[in-house]
Amino acid sequence: MKYIDEFQDPELARRLLDDIHATVTRPWALMEVCGGQTHSIIRHGLDQLLPEQVELIHGPGCPVCVTPLEVIDKALEIASRPGVIFCSFGDMLRVPGTGRDLFQVRGEGGDVRVVYSPLDALLIAQRNPDREVVFFGIGFETTAPPNAMTVHQARRLGIGNFSMLVSHVRVPPAIEAIMSSPSCRVQGFLAAGHVCSVMGVEEYPELAERFRVPIVVTGFEPLDILEGVRRAVRQLERGEHTVDNAYARAVRPEGNPAARAMLEDVFEVTDRAWRGIGVIPDSGWRLSPKYRDHDAEHRFAVDGIRTAEPAECRSGEVLQGLLKPHECEAFGTLCTPRTPLGATMVSSEGACAAYYLYRRLDLPATTTVREASPVV
Amino acid sequence: MCLAVPGRVLDIEERDGTRMATVDFGGVVKEVCLEYLPDLQVGEYAIVHVGFALQRLDEESARQTLELFAELGMLQEEFGDPWEMAAKEAGTDPLEEVRNP
Numbered sequence: 001m002k003y004i005d006e007f008q009d010p011e012l013a014r015r016l017l018d019d020i021h022a023t024v025t026r027p028w029a030l031m032e033v034c035g036g037q038t039h040s041i042i043r044h045g046l047d048q049l050l051p052e053q054v055e056l057i058h059g060p061g062c063p064v065c066v067t068p069l070e071v072i073d074k075a076l077e078i079a080s081r082p083g084v085i086f087c088s089f090g091d092m093l094r095v096p097g098t099g100r101d102l103f104q105v106r107g108e109g110g111d112v113r114v115v116y117s118p119l120d121a122l123l124i125a126q127r128n129p130d131r132e133v134v135f136f137g138i139g140f141e142t143t144a145p146p147n148a149m150t151v152h153q154a155r156r157l158g159i160g161n162f163s164m165l166v167s168h169v170r171v172p173p174a175i176e177a178i179m180s181s182p183s184c185r186v187q188g189f190l191a192a193g194h195v196c197s198v199m200g201v202e203e204y205p206e207l208a209e210r211f212r213v214p215i216v217v218t219g220f221e222p223l224d225i226l227e228g229v230r231r232a233v234r235q236l237e238r239g240e241h242t243v244d245n246a247y248a249r250a251v252r253p254e255g256n257p258a259a260r261a262m263l264e265d266v267f268e269v270t271d272r273a274w275r276g277i278g279v280i281p282d283s284g285w286r287l288s289p290k291y292r293d294h295d296a297e298h299r300f301a302v303d304g305i306r307t308a309e310p311a312e313c314r315s316g317e318v319l320q321g322l323l324k325p326h327e328c329e330a331f332g333t334l335c336t337p338r339t340p341l342g343a344t345m346v347s348s349e350g351a352c353a354a355y356y357l358y359r360r361l362d363l364p365a366t367t368t369v370r371e372a373s374p375v376v
Numbered sequence: 377m378c379l380a381v382p383g384r385v386l387d388i389e390e391r392d393g394t395r396m397a398t399v400d401f402g403g404v405v406k407e408v409c410l411e412y413l414p415d416l417q418v419g420e421y422a423i424v425h426v427g428f429a430l431q432r433l434d435e436e437s438a439r440q441t442l443e444l445f446a447e448l449g450m451l452q453e454e455f456g457d458p459w460e461m462a463a464k465e466a467g468t469d470p471l472e473e474v475r476n477p
Contacts, residue, residue: 008443036379091458093459117426117427119409194423197431250431
């Protein structure tokens with residue numbers, strides 16, 4: 001535990017770790033769903049502080065990583081059109097589409113702008129009534145409510161030159177898909193805290209029961225993660241499988257009702273492709289029919305764009321917890337943050353980027369790499 | 377983008393029929409929409425994601441998280457210049473980039 005001194009509360013960290021070490025009697029594999037948690041784990045070496053029997057598997061919770069190549073290509077196509085101002089969060093700039101990214105589109109003369117909030121894009125639309133302003137609406141349940149509110153506002157204020165390219169994803173169907181895979185090794189989940197801040201925990205008991213898997217709602221500070229692991233391991237050792245909220249300071253059981261109501265109004269559940277994984281039923285949102293006027297996919301007629309994922313990138317296996325980043329042949333050689341093959345490397349929240357950034361090349365490669373099988 | 381950051385409400389006003397706040401994130405100040413936490417008051421803390429307050433947070437937790445994010449450089453990642461960061465990642469000299477106004 002030589003790095004423990006850097007924790008905000010080293011004494012509490014030590015106590016949590018002692019408790020985990022004392023509790024665990026056999027091997028357990030836990031999946032942290034959120035990319036922020038993955039970074040915290042690798043950055044603080046939590047996986048090395050935990051007992052050897054506790055394996056942390058990195059889940060698919062990075063919105064940038066899971067956005068399908070096809071959607072990136074649609075974004076690039078729209079952003080290249082004359083008269084369009086294409087607005088995006090900054091972390092989408094370098095996500096590779098086929099042959100290029102938004103950063104390059106801007107270099108070629110496209111009007112690509114980075115916004116902090118989707119409301120900034122709406123403001124740009126108000127100030128540029130003669131231009132078409134498109135916002136790239138990706139993300140999980142934490143990001144979807146702000147984007148939903150923005151579409152709602154566009155409609156309320158009659159801003160007709162604003163549309164959104166929507167590719168939102170939902171966590172519970174991903175958990176279901178991961179657990180349904182014959183290759184699945186996950187025995188417990190650390191659920192993404194901020195997703196639950198919005199959605200509450202109501203979607204999880206059914207999953208915990210059906211797959212007999214503990215689901216512990218967890219924050220992403222080091223102590224939060226240790227506490228999440230501690231509670232998950234306790235349940236596993238006792239043969240329990242319930243939903244437990246270890247992040248109560250930010251998560252109410254009902255989530256944020258106003259945000260949930262807006263999600264229901266603006267979006268409808270749809271099947272969604274996940275980059276490297278494939279289509280997961282009911283795993284996404286698209287604009288509901290009453291907001292279709294603001295759907296960029298229809299407005300710019302890019303529905304027909306179909307792109308196959310590159311075979312050499314194994315990010316799909318990384319996203320499903322079947323492969324650790326450093327086990328990929330291309331990791332750190334063909335594939336680096338400067339020359340990413342896939343989004344798990346280019347996204348700052350991606351598992352491959354976390355391993356690259358924090359130099360986890362010292363880890364021994366495992367002897368066998370599981371064959372990837374589609375989760376659905 | 378996945379990151380949600382705690383911030384303290386400095387000021388609240390209505391704009392275009394929408395409740396908006398000025399929020400301080402450990403020195404960086406941003407406009408934040410309060411439509412999802414309409415009863416949030418000046419001086420209170422909330423978790424903010426892409427310009428929207430999503431859930432209340434107590435002051436102590438908010439402070440600890442902000443300190444941690446600052447230490448890890450995550451505030452820079454969230455609020456820094458994304459073009460500069462993208463150029464750096466791409467290996468391009470950011471000074472050669474033409475900036476959008």
